[in-house]
Amino acid sequence: MTVYNAYWGRINMFMEGFHDALLLYALALHETIRNGLTKKDGAEITYRMWNRTFEGIAGQVSMDFNGDRYGDFSVMSMTNTEAGTYETVCNYYGVKESFQMLPGFNPDHFTLRGLHRVSHADLPDKSCGLGVSALTGIIVGALLGTALLMSFYFIRKNYRITIERRTAREECDIGKHRQLREDSIRSNFSAA
Known part of the structure; x- marks a missing residue:
């Protein structure tokens, strides 16, 4: 990531979340004061945090009508078992509520077909006779x-x-x- 002509490398996701939360608060506080209210009006500041989208440190941040953040998630799969490398195979976008399947997606890894299910009769008795x-x-x-x-x-x-x-x-x-x-x-x- 390059900010102010300095390269910062990978940023911790907790720091990203903290930065975005602070930025959201600052935007809501600025709007509240600009509309003639005080910084002590917590209900108004909280209300201005809802139903908004802004550009955060890691990309677009969207809040819903309850003040909850729409989450974007990635599903990772081990693509090379010998090397132990993981790759992103599917993305979920919370704002659009949609999945994006990537070329490395193998549906056989995410189904229960072909798995041997053990019946309860085959399980060993763990009570030690008690x-x-x-x-x-x-x-x-x-x-x-x-x-x-x-x-x-x-x-x-x-x-x-x-x-x-x-x-x-x-x-x-x-x-x-x-x-x-x-x-x-x-x-x-x-x-x-």
Whole structure:
């Protein structure tokens, strides 16, 4: 791609989309301000983004009446299996809602004719001999075991906190009684 006499090579498609979205916003904002409205009128700016076509960085960009972009898609197929090369074999144009088949298109690659379909009876049993009820029992047992372990953990933690609080309260009470006892002993000695 050549812009301002500089060659940029291939541009990331996400950057193309971001550039085109920013350009669409700028065009709608410019029209809104030109018609005497403010840039804070989001509904008007959004309305001006709908039903329009403009030239973006990667080509023509068209928006429908809902504000959705018409997409153009290419179907690629591996044309050389030894080299692993892909070529575009079909293009879809969203604005025209049409397909364009290219010379490399081979309809045999895109049909279900000739493919061997495996019936359900031929598929191997992947249950390893476990029935649905056995599997349900294993899952329910695992969930109950997990719930039991978690409840044991929380009950034990709550019990430990309760014991620590009781011990601290008893130490506080014993300290008060010891102080009262020492005070009464001193008062008895001082009175004598």
